[in-house]
Amino acid sequence: MPHYKILPDSVLKTAQAVLADFKTEFGEVKSATLMCEKIKQAKRTGAEDGIINELQQLRLQYSKNVKAMRNKIWKSQNPPASFEEYIVRLKQLIKENGSYINCNECADLTLDALLNKGIKADNVLMYTVNDKGERTSFLEHVFSLAGLKDGAKINDPSSWGKAVVCDGWAGISMPYREAIKFYEKFFNVDFEKNKLMFEFCNKKF
Numbered sequence: 001m002p003h004y005k006i007l008p009d010s011v012l013k014t015a016q017a018v019l020a021d022f023k024t025e026f027g028e029v030k031s032a033t034l035m036c037e038k039i040k041q042a043k044r045t046g047a048e049d050g051i052i053n054e055l056q057q058l059r060l061q062y063s064k065n066v067k068a069m070r071n072k073i074w075k076s077q078n079p080p081a082s083f084e085e086y087i088v089r090l091k092q093l094i095k096e097n098g099s100y101i102n103c104n105e106c107a108d109l110t111l112d113a114l115l116n117k118g119i120k121a122d123n124v125l126m127y128t129v130n131d132k133g134e135r136t137s138f139l140e141h142v143f144s145l146a147g148l149k150d151g152a153k154i155n156d157p158s159s160w161g162k163a164v165v166c167d168g169w170a171g172i173s174m175p176y177r178e179a180i181k182f183y184e185k186f187f188n189v190d191f192e193k194n195k196l197m198f199e200f201c202n203k204k205f
Contacts (some may be wrong), residue, residue, distance in 0.1 A: 005189075011119055011147035012175065015166040018113040019173035026099045026109070026168070032063035033102045034169060037187065044188065065100035067094050082205050087112045095172040101144045106169035108203065110144040114166060124154065125201040126183070128194035138194050139187045142201055143167040145176065154198050 039055045073080065073089050080086035090105060101109075107123045114121040127140045148154075149161025157176060165172065165179035172182055184191050 002066045003098050011162065012164050012173075014117050014119055015114065015164045015173045017088075018110055018117065018166055019168060019171070020167040021113065022106075022110055023171070026094060026101075027105060028060045029099045029101050029169060030058075030065065031100075031102050031106075031169060032059050033167070035059040035062055040188065062100055065097065066102055069100055069105075071099065079141050080205070083108075083203055086203065086205075103167075105170040106167070107142045107144050110166045110168050112203075114144060114146050119146045120148065122148060123201050123203075127197050127199055128189060130194065136194055138189045139183070139188070139196075141169075141183070143169070143179075154200055157198070 010185055016190075033059050034155060035055060039052060039059065041054060042052050068088075072093065073086065080089055087108065090101075094101065100130045111121055111123050121144050123138070123142055124145045125142050128136045128138050130136055144166045146162070146166055148163045149159065152159040152161060152163070157180065160163075162177045163177050165174060167173070167179070170182070170186065172179060174182070180196070183189075
């Protein structure tokens with residue numbers, strides 16, 4: 001993948017363009033994990049049981065289709081031998097069956113687009129731990145991080161420089177500080193009580 005010297009302001013503009021292209025190409029993703037968050041939000045706002053039941057049925061349908069898509073890629077006789085080959089197969093399955101993808105696949109697609117535009121980028125797993133350092137289930141999410149500062153420590157956001165989050169799943173592309181605030185509100189998680197952790201999660205072949 002090409003890596004060119006791109007100024008921080010251009011990283012943000014390019015990431016925003018990548019997100020716009022993502023929405024145009026893949027539309028509204030049919031994500032089981034995104035539907036889980038919508039169900040939680042519906043319950044918090046006191047939605048009627050009928051609405052919640054409809055969302056739960058969609059979650060089950062989306063989960064089944066996401067699993068089927070992943071099986072076709074990873075449990076085939078010839079699984080992809082490279083990231084590029086994986087992206088080609090993923091896009092073909094989306095074209096044939098619809099955008100049944102979760103945050104992992106959304107991040108892979110935005111990562112591919114960022115790299116092809118010459119942006120240094122990585123996929124990052126975000127999760128929470130309690131005061132004992134034990135992993136909690138309140139939040140677990142993957143997104144693409146563009147323009148990470150050289151020498152930055154992934155588990156120390158203060159070292160990330162002017163990195164930008166590009167997230168097709170959540171529909172956001174913004175400086176990482178704003179993105180973290182967005183995630184705190186979106187996932188309804190108190191980051192003071194549940195410490196936020198990060199680690200690289202680029203696919204390996």
